[in-house]
Amino acid sequence: xxxxxxxxxxxxxxxxTKTTPRVxxxxxxxxxxIGGKDYLNFCSSHYLGFAEEPRLKKAAQDAIEKYxxxxxxxxxxxxxxxxxxxxxxxAEFKGTEAAVCFTSAYAANASAVQTLxxxxxxxxxxxxxxxSIIDAVRVAGVKNKFAYKHSDMGDLxxxxxxxxxxxxxPKPDGEHPLILxxxxxxxxxxxxLAKLPExxxxxxxxxxxxxxxxxxxxxxxxxxxxxxxxxxGLEGEVDIEIxxxxxxxSVMGGFVAAKQPLIDHYLMNARQRLMSIxxxxxxxxxxxxxxxxxxxxxxxxxxxxxxxxxxxxxxVDLGFDIGHSETPIIPVMIGDEDKARAFSQRLFEEGVFxxxxxxxxxxxxxxxxxxxxxxxxxxxxxxxxxxxFKKVNEELNATxxxx
Numbered sequence: 001x002x003x004x005x006x007x008x009x010x011x012x013x014x015x016x017t018k019t020t021p022r023v024x025x026x027x028x029x030x031x032x033x034i035g036g037k038d039y040l041n042f043c044s045s046h047y048l049g050f051a052e053e054p055r056l057k058k059a060a061q062d063a064i065e066k067y068x069x070x071x072x073x074x075x076x077x078x079x080x081x082x083x084x085x086x087x088x089x090x091a092e093f094k095g096t097e098a099a100v101c102f103t104s105a106y107a108a109n110a111s112a113v114q115t116l117x118x119x120x121x122x123x124x125x126x127x128x129x130x131x132s133i134i135d136a137v138r139v140a141g142v143k144n145k146f147a148y149k150h151s152d153m154g155d156l157x158x159x160x161x162x163x164x165x166x167x168x169x170p171k172p173d174g175e176h177p178l179i180l181x182x183x184x185x186x187x188x189x190x191x192x193l194a195k196l197p198e199x200x201x202x203x204x205x206x207x208x209x210x211x212x213x214x215x216x217x218x219x220x221x222x223x224x225x226x227x228x229x230x231x232x233g234l235e236g237e238v239d240i241e242i243x244x245x246x247x248x249x250s251v252m253g254g255f256v257a258a259k260q261p262l263i264d265h266y267l268m269n270a271r272q273r274l275m276s277i278x279x280x281x282x283x284x285x286x287x288x289x290x291x292x293x294x295x296x297x298x299x300x301x302x303x304x305x306x307x308x309x310x311x312x313x314x315x316v317d318l319g320f321d322i323g324h325s326e327t328p329i330i331p332v333m334i335g336d337e338d339k340a341r342a343f344s345q346r347l348f349e350e351g352v353f354x355x356x357x358x359x360x361x362x363x364x365x366x367x368x369x370x371x372x373x374x375x376x377x378x379x380x381x382x383x384x385x386x387x388x389f390k391k392v393n394e395e396l397n398a399t400x401x402x403x
Contacts, residue, residue: 049376063285105254185228191329219248
């Protein structure tokens with residue numbers, strides 16, 4: 001059989017087992033409309049409810065009326081005054097010297113690694129880091145890669161000792177390799193935090209740079225949602241901060257925040273910026289308004305954490321194991337993969353949309369239904385979600401299976 005014919009046959013066979021996502025016909029608020037019915041939204045990362053925030057919508061609408069929609073390449077005609085204002089606002093919000101925006105956090109991660117490291121440099125990465133970090137290291141072509149056991153500082157130090165030995169051999173240009181430690185700030189499957197103070201201490205001890213992907217910490221952790229670095233009081237101690245603008249900020253894009261010389265390097269050399277289009281005008285305007293709102297008040301962040309505490313207590317009172325979550329990501333542990341899928345499906349039938357997380361996203365035997373909390377939930381919404389979990393658990397006896 002010809003090579004192309006085999007390809008088409010393989011693709012056709014894959015269609016049999018494909019998973020079709022549910023199609024939403026509403027905004028991303030506390031409820032989602034799917035097939036004409038409303039479902040409690042326990043699965044979106046819009047932590048602050050900004051996806052339907054009137055001020056963000058008005059900012060986008062006003063910007064469209066004034067400037068239109070699209071921009072262009074940042075290196076040609078695409079750097080708008082609003083982009084410059086957004087990057088300045090993000091740097092001030094994060095407490096860094098500067099920031100640069102990209103059209104996604106995925107691109108920001110790729111740029112942060114690829115633009116800084118060469119194939120002879122060294123990466124030391126948490127085993128549970130996001131796929132975008134793994135891909136970023138691959139794109140950079142780094143040959144010397146170490147993965148340390150999740151949040152295991154003893155193993156991190158052991159890997160740094162190996163990295164330090166490799167660092168003694170100069171690169172072809174005569175410079176010694178850089179060592180970059182990379183970690184998620186919030187791990188999205190379990191909701192736990194990186195041990196950032198210990199990581200920073202080890203980085204100083206072994207002359208390594210640090211990079212934190214804080215996609216799920218922006219707008220959530222720290223004073224007024226300033227992120228995991230602020231949460232630990234480590235401003236100025238982490239070399240590279242990556243943030244998402246599509247989760248708590250509910251728009252699109254990502255950014256790198258760092259000291260000015262490093263941001264200048266990215267501005268001049270990051271291919272994901274040089275060879276890609278800029279954020280649209282309405283997106284940029286909405287993001288500026290989101291940063292402004294967080295700077296004005298902690299009301300939404302406080303509301304979010306009130307809901308987090310209420311739901312976590314509710315799940316524990318119902319007998320569920322929620323792991324070691326320290327964030328609005330609550331893993332309701334089921335264990336068995338088929339039961340986790342069945343649990344999620346029954347929740348959906350009860351009007352609650354919460355995703356099953358199974359292998360290969362998590363190790364076998366650790367399947368869970370993941371709940372993501374939002375400031376947009378009322379207490380009645382939280383109670384409705386807990387009632388659905390209680391009902392489905394009584395039917396499926398999932399907590400006994402998990403134990």
